[in-house]
Amino acid sequence: MQVQNKVIILDFGSQYTQLIARRIRESGIYSEIHPCTVSLEDLKAMQPSALVLSGGPSSVAGEESPQVDQGVFQLGLPILGICYGMQLMAHLFGGQVEPARNREYGRASFEFVSDCPLWEGLGDKDGLTVWMSHGDTVLTPPPGFEVLGRTSSVEIAAVGDSQQKIYGLQFHPEVAHTEEGYRILHNFLFKVAGLVPDWSMTSFIQDCIQEIREMIPDDEQVVCGLSGGIDSTVVAVLLHKAIGKRLHCILVDNGVLRHNEALEVVESLTKHFDLNLKHVEAQDLFLSRLHGVKDPEEKRKIIGHTFIEVFEKEAKSIPDVKWLAQGTLYPDVIESVSFKGPSAVIKSHHNVGGLPEKMDLKLVEPLRELFKDEVRKVAVELGIPDTIVWRHPFPGPGLAIRVIGTITPERLEILRKSDRIVQNELFASNWYTRVWQGFAVLLPLKTVGVMGDERTYEHVVALRIVDSIDAMTADWSRIPPEILARISNRIINEVQGVNRVVFDISSKPPSTIEWE
Ligand SMILES: Nc1ncnc2c1ncn2[C@@H]1O[C@H](COP(=O)(O)OP(=O)(O)OP(=O)(O)O)[C@@H](O)[C@H]1O
Numbered sequence: 001m002q003v004q005n006k007v008i009i010l011d012f013g014s015q016y017t018q019l020i021a022r023r024i025r026e027s028g029i030y031s032e033i034h035p036c037t038v039s040l041e042d043l044k045a046m047q048p049s050a051l052v053l054s055g056g057p058s059s060v061a062g063e064e065s066p067q068v069d070q071g072v073f074q075l076g077l078p079i080l081g082i083c084y085g086m087q088l089m090a091h092l093f094g095g096q097v098e099p100a101r102n103r104e105y106g107r108a109s110f111e112f113v114s115d116c117p118l119w120e121g122l123g124d125k126d127g128l129t130v131w132m133s134h135g136d137t138v139l140t141p142p143p144g145f146e147v148l149g150r151t152s153s154v155e156i157a158a159v160g161d162s163q164q165k166i167y168g169l170q171f172h173p174e175v176a177h178t179e180e181g182y183r184i185l186h187n188f189l190f191k192v193a194g195l196v197p198d199w200s201m202t203s204f205i206q207d208c209i210q211e212i213r214e215m216i217p218d219d220e221q222v223v224c225g226l227s228g229g230i231d232s233t234v235v236a237v238l239l240h241k242a243i244g245k246r247l248h249c250i251l252v253d254n255g256v257l258r259h260n261e262a263l264e265v266v267e268s269l270t271k272h273f274d275l276n277l278k279h280v281e282a283q284d285l286f287l288s289r290l291h292g293v294k295d296p297e298e299k300r301k302i303i304g305h306t307f308i309e310v311f312e313k314e315a316k317s318i319p320d321v322k323w324l325a326q327g328t329l330y331p332d333v334i335e336s337v338s339f340k341g342p343s344a345v346i347k348s349h350h351n352v353g354g355l356p357e358k359m360d361l362k363l364v365e366p367l368r369e370l371f372k373d374e375v376r377k378v379a380v381e382l383g384i385p386d387t388i389v390w391r392h393p394f395p396g397p398g399l400a401i402r403v404i405g406t407i408t409p410e411r412l413e414i415l416r417k418s419d420r421i422v423q424n425e426l427f428a429s430n431w432y433t434r435v436w437q438g439f440a441v442l443l444p445l446k447t448v449g450v451m452g453d454e455r456t457y458e459h460v461v462a463l464r465i466v467d468s469i470d471a472m473t474a475d476w477s478r479i480p481p482e483i484l485a486r487i488s489n490r491i492i493n494e495v496q497g498v499n500r501v502v503f504d505i506s507s508k509p510p511s512t513i514e515w516e
Pocket residue numbers: 224225226227228229230231232233250251252253254326327351352353392393394395396
């Protein structure tokens with residue numbers, strides 16, 4: 001990207017590293033994460049304007065503690081060390097770091113000890129509530145460093161050398177629980193490092209279109225799987241702006257999409273953007289392969305493989321296709337570049353994916369540098385309709401993993417109708433955008449009911465409505481009972497074959513968002 005101001009975060013394996021990058025970007029400064037093991041040459045080539053050293057699970061004196069090329073401290077760049085990052089600098093500059101008698105996890109009261117640019121604008125406060133997560137502590141600051149703050153358990157909770165513009169914080173300013181954390185990071189960027197905000201989604205769009213045009217020769221074509229989800233839609237619209245009709249989008253109807261979904265997506269996107277979009281009707285193929293299959297993993301595999309097969313066949317029918325466009329986001333990229341310490345947990349996720357190696361196409365991934373919230377901002381700037389921008393995520397395997405057990409056309413229809421009521425009622429009550437995801441699940445059991453004095457023996461629908469920030473963890477949404485009552489009422493009255501509705505009150509973990 002063509003930005004003048006860029007903060008490089010050197011990652012030591014903290015679970016909060018992504019959050020640091022997001023906070024910095026929210027301040028209008030472009031930020032990238034690299035492993036702490038990056039070479040000095042590579043780092044210089046990135047032309048950073050400032051550095052942040054992240055936290056991490058290790059202890060600085062430990063045998064395999066992650067290190068950093070000490071040349072980074074000779075570059076004359078402003079540096080902010082957070083937690084492990086502060087401890088490492090203290091250790092390398094001749095301070096003393098030891099396991100603390102009082103470890104701190106969670107909230108702590110932080111008191112200012114000396115004035116410094118990081119505390120500017122915090123008014124006449126004596127201190128702050130901050131978020132801590134450490135077992136080691138800095139016992140003596142390195143020569144030239146001043147102690148800037150403390151807590152009741154830790155004498156040295158912030159240090160700084162204003163001459164060198166190097167600062168260390170024992171607490172985590174990037175975490176929402178740290179009071180004024182955002183302002184402290186702001187102060188580092190603007191007061192200490194003197195940066196000027198130049199990262200915006202408008203500049204991203206312009207640069208991105210330019211880069212795509214330079215990358216893809218005039219006689220080459222691009223294919224893109226378009227689901228109507230936010231990521232693939234933004235990729236398609238960006239490419240369309242860059243190369244017009246040389247982009248060929250393929251929407252595969254796999255028979256497990258929601259009510260009218262394929263048609264709505266096609267209509268909305270062709271109306272707004274004049275996209276080259278092919279709607280492939282492959283319902284029968286998918287449903288015949290799913291016939292009689294009960295095991296969730298088996299369903300996912302069948303759908304994944306069949307998707308590849310259908311997509312490949314369609315792509316091959318377009319002459320001169322040399323590129324595959326994908327909606328890879330920055331968190332996917334970070335997964336592969338983050339520093340993985342011995343105790344760091346790595347999350348994995350399932351996807352339709354798996355296309356590139358098999359297809360021998362070059363990849364174009366315009367969203368590789370963006371977080372999901374930034375993708376939504378780009379979508380808004382591109383004029384993508386709100387119904388797509390704020391759409392709940394929808395899994396590649398679709399309704400197949402929401403009809404629990406074997407899938408039949410009848411069961412799919414019951415689920416579709418129930419799900420449509422859930423979507424409608426969430427919209428009507430203005431709860432749709434307040435929750436992360438809300439949907440219906442069809443259970444593989446029947447229960448007894450009474451309708452119009454007659455005994456019924458019919459299906460059960462479960463409602464799954466959750467709050468989440470990134471789908472890694474989630475909790476059931478506290479939806480007002482009147483709305484639940486309305487949804488339940490409508491499903492039982494309007495969907496034939498259902499006589500009972502239940503509400504899922506499990507969090508993730510230990511449950512997951514989807515039931516299969
Ligand atoms: N029915 C489909 N037809 C064509 N491509 C699809 C379909 N379903 C998924 N894909 C492709 O697989 C990719 C991964 O799907 P995924 O659901 O993770 O992303 P998305 O649908 O773009 O966004 P969201 O995460 O908001 O649903 C999509 O970006 C798209 O390229």
